[in-house]
Amino acid sequence: GAVVSQHPSWVICKSGTSVKIECRSLDFQATTMFWYRQFPKQSLMLMATSNEGSKATYEQGVEKDKFLINHASLTLSTLTVTSAHPEDSSFYICSARADRPNQPQHFGDGTRLSIL
């Protein structure tokens, strides 16, 4: 069964709406979670590293104020796309890894975001 749950699986909303995506690790505690963005027929692009109890670490070129990340517990990270516009439409995927070295990451099923 899934060890990382991502919700919702798809969202369609109007431009200007803020959208929150949740990522939960079900079987383990994850101090660190990761958020990726994927465009059609392309690879995953890491957006940010979500750190429990502290600020997220964003990759170069990713707007912190646009993509708000909160990691309030060891099993939950949220990504909020603020004031979303059509160019934010994409497939967003989260992952989590158990807090031990050389462990695989477990991925959620992704969220398809469509901004009209």
Place this chain on the structure above:
Amino acid sequence: SQQGEEDPQALSIQEGENATMNCSYKTSINNLQWYRQNSGRGLVHLILIRSNEREKHSGRLRVTLDTSKKSSSLLITASRAADTASYFCATDTGNTGKLIFGQGTTLQVKP
């Protein structure tokens, strides 16, 4: 930014044949991981190979790692139509667990 290249970008084979995908990377690594992604879904972990390992098997999957050449390969033997998916390699280069993904190989297995 992408860590490296995957080759080929696309591969089409008949059921029963073997499929080989290659991955090259640029920096030293802690481990290298292979993932599968079915269309519109999240990624499924296949195999993790540590930097001090050279080969690893899991069922019909065989992964090799050559750190001197900074390359890895994924072999799927006796392929099935259900193996049709995109396959990605990803490198873990530091203590944060952050993964850098290759560009992926799209595999089509024809029944």
